[in-house]
Amino acid sequence: MGFIIxxxxxxxxxxxxxxHRILNIHELRKxxxxFSDFEVYAFILVLFHKKFGVVFTRKRFLLLLIVIGVSSALYVSRANFIQAFIFFLVLKGYFSLNKRTLLILISFISLILIGYAVIYNMNLSRNGKGLEALLYKIKNAPIEAFKSKVNKDDWKDFNDNYRAYENIITVKNVVYEGFWGVVRGKGLxxxxxxxxxxxTNDGTVLTEISILHNAFMTVFLKSGLIGVFFMFYFLRLLIKQNPxxxxxxxxxxLILMATGIYLLFDNWVLLGLYLKTENKAIIIGFILSYKELLIKKENQSKVIE
Structure with missing residues (x-):
């Protein structure tokens, strides 16, 4: 399915x-x-197929890996790059902390920080093409969702830091409701x-919104700290699976654990499982179902023995 997509x-x-000679990366993505989370899952499953006992000929393995990998990369999605990176680290066992994995993680993080420092100091255009457009998005990504002040009358500041703007006005709206507003939110x-x-991308004009980019903030708006608590509890259940x-x-x-870790980030910038085009919920449901079938078979075989 990932290959077909x-x-x-x-x-x-x-x-x-x-x-149509569309070469601008922003217009091309339109x-x-x-993004395509489904293709990232497919790419990772192909890459680590041996761990699941799946047999591919070398030709089929390379075909699937290259086609799905190139397609995933051409979404130029920061979130998908981070998703693939997290999944790779988890399935390689680097989240099982020991001296070796700790050294690798520190090296990776140091490399990322150095790379970001270089990109941050580059003079990049917000309307650049190809690689420059991607680098500009990477440069702006860590700042975009965390700024505490955004000038809504400055279109560059408003567009580049829109996620932060949503968060700022949401917190103000909920806090204005007082203590119980913060605890239980403002309602569905x-x-x-x-x-x-x-x-918006589909050509409509909005002056008010009921759903934000940030899933944590969306739930905070609707159901306050109670809802946010249950969101974190759900993520804990995903990350901490029975051995x-x-x-x-x-x-x-490990895939469920990687999904939970990624959702901590995805909930902050892309609405997580609440996005209307989301398919991770289907994938999570499939994995949980398949896992339960395997557990059932394993228990049956133990009874027979």
Whole structure:
């Protein structure tokens, strides 16, 4: 399925670039898609296929890996790059802390910090093409969701730091409701006034919104700290799976753990499982179902023995 989605995605990209001469990365993503979590899962499963006892010929392995990998990369999605990075580290066992894995993690983090410092000091255009557009997005990413002040009348500041702007006005709205507003939120139908016109990707104009980019803030708006607590509890359940000696179950546990770790980030910048185009909920449900079937078979075999 990931391979089929990748073929469709690459077809849209080549058609847009060759026939319509769309080369600007921002406009290209408008037509071909902004991200694809499904393809990242598919890429990781292909990359680590041996751990799941799946046999590929070398030709099929390379075909799947290259097509899905190239397609995933061409979304130019910061979130998908981080997702693939987290999944790779978890399935390689680098989250089982010992002296070796700690050294590798410190090296990775140091490399990322040095790389970001270099990118941050580069003179990049917000309307750049190709690699420059990606680097500009990377440069702005750590700042975008955490700024405490955003000038809504400065279109550059407003657009580049829109996620932070959403968070700021949401906190103000909920805190204005007082103690019980903070504890239980403003209710399912609550909205926040943007104080500015927002032009969306599908051509509509909004002045108020009921769903934010940030899942934690969306839940905080609707159900306050109580809702946020249950969100973190859900993520804890995903990350902390019961250990098993069964190899396939162990690997599925690692995927669920990686998903939970990634959702900590994804909930902050992309609405997590609440996004209307989200498919991770389906994938999580499938993995949990498959895992329970394996556990059932394992228990049955023990009874027979």
């Amino acid at each position: 990748a073929i469709i995605h690459l077809g849209i990209i080549f058609y847009s670039a060759l026939i 037509y071909s898609g902004y 139908g609550s909205e926040i006034q943007l104080g500015q016109k927002l032009y 098993s000696a069964h190899e396939n179950i162990k690997q599925l546990n």
